[in-house]
Amino acid sequence: MKIIDGKVHRFVELIVYGCQMNVSDAERMAGQLASIGYEPTEAMGEADLILINTCCVRESAEDRVYGKIGEIKHLKEQNPALIFGITGCMAQKEGEALIRRAPHIDFVLGTNKVHELTHVVQEIEAERGHVVDVQFAETELPEGMPVARQNKFSVWVPIMYGCNNFCTYCIVPYVRGRERSRRPEEVVAEVREAVRQGAKEVTLLGQNVNSYGKDHKRADFADLLKMVDEVPGIERVRFMTSHPKDLSDKLIETIRAGKHICEHIHLPVQHGSNRILRAMHRIYTVEDYRALVARIRAALPTVSLTTDLIVGFPGETEEDFSELLAFLREIRYDSAYTFLYSKRSGTPAATMDGQVPEKVKHERLERLMAVQDAISREKNEALLGTEAEVLVEGPSKHDAAVWNGRTRTNKLVLFPHGEEQPGDLVRVKITQPQTWVLKGERL
Numbered sequence: 166m167k168i169i170d171g172k173v174h175r176f177v178e179l180i181v182y183g184c185q186m187n188v189s190d191a192e193r194m195a196g197q198l199a200s201i202g203y204e205p206t207e208a209m210g211e212a213d214l215i216l217i218n219t220c221c222v223r224e225s226a227e228d229r230v231y232g233k234i235g236e237i238k239h240l241k242e243q244n245p246a247l248i249f250g251i252t253g254c255m256a257q258k259e260g261e262a263l264i265r266r267a268p269h270i271d272f273v274l275g276t277n278k279v280h281e282l283t284h285v286v287q288e289i290e291a292e293r294g295h296v297v298d299v300q301f302a303e304t305e306l307p308e309g310m311p312v313a314r315q316n317k318f319s320v321w322v323p324i325m326y327g328c329n330n331f332c333t334y335c336i337v338p339y340v341r342g343r344e345r346s347r348r349p350e351e352v353v354a355e356v357r358e359a360v361r362q363g364a365k366e367v368t369l370l371g372q373n374v375n376s377y378g379k380d381h382k383r384a385d386f387a388d389l390l391k392m393v394d395e396v397p398g399i400e401r402v403r404f405m406t407s408h409p410k411d412l413s414d415k416l417i418e419t420i421r422a423g424k425h426i427c428e429h430i431h432l433p434v435q436h437g438s439n440r441i442l443r444a445m446h447r448i449y450t451v452e453d454y455r456a457l458v459a460r461i462r463a464a465l466p467t468v469s470l471t472t473d474l475i476v477g478f479p480g481e482t483e484e485d486f487s488e489l490l491a492f493l494r495e496i497r498y499d500s501a502y503t504f505l506y507s508k509r510s511g512t513p514a515a516t517m518d519g520q521v522p523e524k525v526k527h528e529r530l531e532r533l534m535a536v537q538d539a540i541s542r543e544k545n546e547a548l549l550g551t552e553a554e555v556l557v558e559g560p561s562k563h564d565a566a567v568w569n570g571r572t573r574t575n576k577l578v579l580f581p582h583g584e585e586q587p588g589d590l591v592r593v594k595i596t597q598p599q600t601w602v603l604k605g606e607r608l
């Protein structure tokens with residue numbers, strides 16, 4: 166707390182781990198805290214409230230959170246008035262156990278309780294007790310929460326929470342509950358407001374956006390995408406993540422017919438062996454996926470496809486891995502996020518037979534990355550001399566004289582700084598394609 170010009174200022178440091186859904190939740194937390202007078206700070210020593218929005222998808226992420234919790238103990242000893250809370254997936258999974266392990270934590274709030282944050286903080290400010298709330302309520306999704314967005318031009322709008330799929334390696338259904346879709350009018354209202362405040366690009370967010378609306382049946386994902394595409398002033402519409410089993414022909418046609426829907430689909434395949442896909446409980450086969458990609462590419466010839474891949478899932482043999490490499494060479498993704506399988510306690514895969522030794526996993530990951538990098542490079546090299554529309558994001562991390570931005574196909578572009586500003590849409594000629602970025606010149 167600081168007193169500046171006779172006015173009391175209180176500060177919050179919000180530490181975020183994990184996926185884009187966690188970042189989006191954190192923007193809603195920051196918005197709520199701003200409504201009760203907390204200003205953001207990155208200086209831990211200055212904070213009156215420290216909040217860690219946690220991720221437990223990987224055990225290593227959980228270890229990092231415990232490390233951070235340990236660090237904050239010293240701050241709390243120096244400043245007993247400091248309020249310290251844990252939110253997110255790990256809060257949901259561990260609940261009270263977190264406070265038993267680290268009693269300097271004041272509150273633990275589950276993934277379904279983001280909207281209770283101000284109430285809980287005010288309760289602790291008044292009474293200084295512990296609060297743990299990780300119940301999954303069956304009530305309507307809370308709406309109208311203030312949002313403090315990190316980026317004004319490119320915004321994330323959650324359209325649903327939770328997941329019903331129970332892939333055997335994934336903790337998400339256990340910590341984020343079953344699928345609950347926001348009402349289409351609420352999503353569209355949030356998009357309209359974001360555009361009114363200057364957003365050019367909106368990314369609709371969910372663990373599996375293609376099953377949007379299966380609960381309330383007011384609109385399916387294709388309907389919602391069309392409504393968002395029609396919001397006046399919007400320039401680009403994106404979405405993630407798509408489960409291959411639910412991506413309908415209606416959705417492909419909606420993307421094709423849309424004006425602002427970007428030609429990029431992130432379509433996690435996870436593996437290229439039917440045996441492993443079955444063990445992962447992915448519900449599609451390599452053949453289903455291949456046919457889906459053919460339908461997408463027939464309708465959207467300029468689409469970029471990206472994916473997620475897991476190497477070293479329990480029981481993966483050298484033959485399964487070879488099938489994965491062959492599948493990559495066949496599909497030719499623009500890029501892929503590659504992960505080593507890591508055991509997640511509480512998931513079925515953690516206790517499966519045939520856990521793959523770490524050394525083998527690492528060696529396979531390197532081979533996989535070499536194959537994918539070569540494909541990404543070839544695909545980018547094919548863009549030499551072409552022109553692309555780029556949404557300017559800001560200065561490059563490595564060189565302030567260079568802007569970075571993204572094409573509609575979600576490729577990162579670097580080009581020398583001109584008169585343009587972040588949020589502008591500009592034309593860029595690709596002059597130096599590389600594996601991860603396209604370098605170019607403003608037209």
Ligand code: SF4
Nearest residue numbers: 328330331332335337
């Ligand atoms: S679809 Fe599978 S991997 Fe994705 S969140 Fe749901 S359970 Fe996890």
